[in-house]
Amino acid sequence: MALLRSRRAIPYLLMAPGLLWLLLFFVIPNVQMLVFSLSEGTLRTGFTTPPDVWDIENYTGSISKFSGNFSNSIVYGGLATILCFLIGYPLAYAIAFKGGRWKNLLLFLVIAPFFTSFLIRTISWKIILGNDGPVLAIARDVLHLVPANFSIIGSPLAVVGGLTYQFLPFMVLPLYVSIEKVDRRLIEAAQDLYAGPWRRGGMIAGALFGAFALIALQVGLGYGAFIGEDAAPAAVAAAALVGALVGGLVGAFLISQSFIRVTFPLSLPGVFAASILTFIPAIGDYVNPQLLGSPKTQMVGNVIQGRFLDQNDYPIAAALAFLLMAGILLAIFLYAKLLGTEELTGGTA
Amino acid sequence: MTAAGSNVAVVGPTAGRRVGAFAERWLLKLFTVAAIGYLLVPILVMIVFSFNKPEGKFNFVWAEFSLDAWAAPLNRPGLSDALWTSILVAIVGTFFATILGTLIALALVRYRFRGRNATNLFIFVPMATPEIVLGASLLTIFVSTATLEPFKSIIPSGIFYPLGLPTIIIAHVMFNISYVVVTVKARIQGFDRHLEEAAMDLGANEWTTFWKITFPLIRPGIVAAALLAFSLSIDDFIVTNFTSGLVNTFPVWVWGTIRNNLPPQVHVIGTAIFLIAVGGVAIATWLQSRGGRTVAMRPR
Structure with missing residues (x-):
């Protein structure tokens, strides 16, 4: 009996040190941050904490004061996630289905950016997109596509581009894992049952998605007003047209019925995991907006960072961090409902 | 249709x-x-610009080819200290995170117990939390130990506050545990339990079985987890920025210096870390392919 009882304690003993660490340095700090978010005071003056004071003003005040930063975070994070998906899905598909003997090398190249520092990668984009960098040298000086005073650094485009780059591997890897798992026999079965090109359905779906994506990009990046306020509706219409055209062509010619009826639905858990893994770090980032953006493109991470580390305004910063967390949880919840995926944690896997 | x-x-x-x-x-x-x-x-740009001799203080525009920065890669105030701190933090942090995480992974895969699903979910939460929240919450608890009751009377000042090397390591162990658990778990799951039973049948006790059979078989998973933890740790900026105080790691040093200047040494160190990491992976892959596949791993 004593032996049985001690055996039953084994898993708890094994887990105790690690879970204790997470309790002390993950759970309690978050509780403490909640306490701070309802407190008053600064590092210098000292803090008055609950139950002496319950300062809800930290929340209500910062929502209205920093709404611009919150919307920047959501828009840039969302756009980066969409772009990562558009680049990442075909890439993951190609590696999983067409990789052949190059598969391991391709996967290695996808994670190669992780072998350099996050900051240095961002600095590289500052070089590439800079006013004296190669991209503008070609677009501005050789092709004359953009006016002489046009710059990319400081614009939302640079921030979203940086975020897209940084978190693309987070998108590709989970997608690869789930596409790789798709049973090829199911695709063959679909083709035996006359699944062909997607054609009309693909054209309509592709056109709708393409139009949506380009409108989102154009409005989100603020290029609607770029040509002048009056031209904004025309610019949006043009974006929608281009998006619809490209999307329609892709849908009609490149996407097969077996893909849309078999492969894609089976990879949905991966799509879910991948977009969450991309969206969460993207929405909380402050390095890209700081190095690639301008004061106008600051995200909520910049405010949290500044309040905590420069101004030592802990109550407001803590409230902002909690609002960010709440927003992410809400987004995950809605998204899980939308995709109908219960495999948030991969179950027991 | x-x-x-x-x-x-x-x-x-x-x-x-x-x-x-x-x-x-x-x-x-x-x-x-x-x-x-x-x-x-961007990696190519980093390598190319490590050979640049910038005209101003910022290594943002190509000027002329030069080996100056490579000849004196640590020739910047504080850079060498920051680099050593990074390596020290990564080694110590990886060591503890790997042990703590592996123990949790063993418990989660090998045993059926009450609270197992809850633990699985709980392990996932730190990975789904933005780094800025992880760092910020740690900062609040560290500050609390110096400013608020009851922490102030329980925890002597100097342990967590002022911030420094210990708080960086605490933070790195914290965010790495979950990654280690997930990586090691994936490896243990493909594991053939019959080998352990065979060892026990042949008279080995549990301790011997673990060290002779279990550990060698899950070692590749542990090594992979440790490598992942090391690379996450040495590259981490956001959490470290919140928990480092006046101590610099390499990324924190870069963040500090970029306000005033950006010497090509940053690109040299970045390139060196990249080459060492790629070389390490290449050697590990080569060793693994030489060793052949472990017979005991069942194909999924």
């Missing part, structure tokens, strides 16, 4: 199939090459 099917027949299946086959063969290849190129361009 039948409507769409008949529709295809009207348009002409052969032409469509041919376009589709062509697209699948070439467009997808082209796209893959372009996407991989996109991922690698």
Whole structure:
């Protein structure tokens, strides 16, 4: 009996040190941050904490004061996630289905950016997109596509581009894992049952998605007003047209019925995991907006960072961090409902 | 579906199939090459700019080729200290995170116990929390130990506050535990329990069985987890920025210096770390392929 009882304690003993660490340095700090978010005071003056004071003003005040930063975070994070998906899905598909003997090398190249520092990668984009960098040298000086005073650094485009780059591997890897798992026999079965090109359905779906994506990009990046306020509706219409055209062509010619009826639905858990893994770090980032953006493109991470580390305004910063967390949880919840995926944690896997 | 099917027949299946086959063969290849190129361009830029001799204080614009920075890679105030701190933090942090995480992974895969699913979920939460929240919450608890009751009277000042090396290591162990658990778990799950039973049948006790059978078989998973933890740790900026106080790691040093200048030494160190990491992975892959596959791993 004593032996049985001690055996039953084994898993708890094994887990105790690690879970204790997470309790002390993950759970309690978050509780403490909640306490701070309802407190008053600064590092210098000292803090008055609950139950002496319950300062809800930290929340209500910062929502209205920093709404611009919150919307920047959501828009840039969302756009980066969409772009990562558009680049990442075909890439993951190609590696999983067409990789052949190059598969391991391709996967290695996808994670190669992780072998350099996050900051240095961002600095590289500052070089590439800079006013004296190669991209503008070609677009501005050789092709004359953009006016002489046009710059990319400081614009939302640079921030979203940086975020897209940084978190693309987070998108590709989970997608690869789930596409790789798709049973090829199911695709063959679909083709035996006359699944062909997607054609009309693909054209309509592709056109709708393409139009949506380009409108989102154009409005989100603020290029609607770029040509002048009056031209904004025309610019949006043009974006929608281009998006619809490209999307329609892709849908009609490149996407097969077996893909849309078999492969894609089976990879949905991966799509879910991948977009969450991309969206969460993207929405909380402050390095890209700081190095690639301008004061106008600051995200909520910049405010949290500044309040905590420069101004030592802990109550407001803590409230902002909690609002960010709440927003992410809400987004995950809605998204899980939308995709109908219960495999948030991969179950027991 | 039948409507769409008949529709295809009207348009002409052969032409469509041919376009589709062509697209699948070439467009997808082209796209893959372009996407991989996109991922690698910033690395190439980093390597190229480590050979630059910038005109101003910032290594942002190409001026002329020079080996100056490579000849004196640590010749910046504080850079060498920051680099050593990074390496120290990564080694110590990886060591503890790997042990703590592996123990949790063993418990989660090998035992059925009350609270197992809850633990699985709980392990996932730190990975789903943005780094800025992890760092910020740690900062609040560290500050609390110096400013608020009851922490102030329980925890002597100097342990967590002022911030420094210990708080950086605490933070790195914290965010790495979950990654280690997930990585090691994936490895243990493909594990053939019969080998352990065989060892026990042949008279080995549990301790011997673990060290002679279990540990050698899950070692690749532990090594992979440790490598992952090390790379996450040495590259971490956001959490470290919140918990480092006046101590610099390499990324924190870069963040500090970029307000005033950006010497090419940053690119030299970045390139060196990249080359060492790639070389390490190449050697590990080579060793693994030489060792052949472990017989005990069941194909999934």
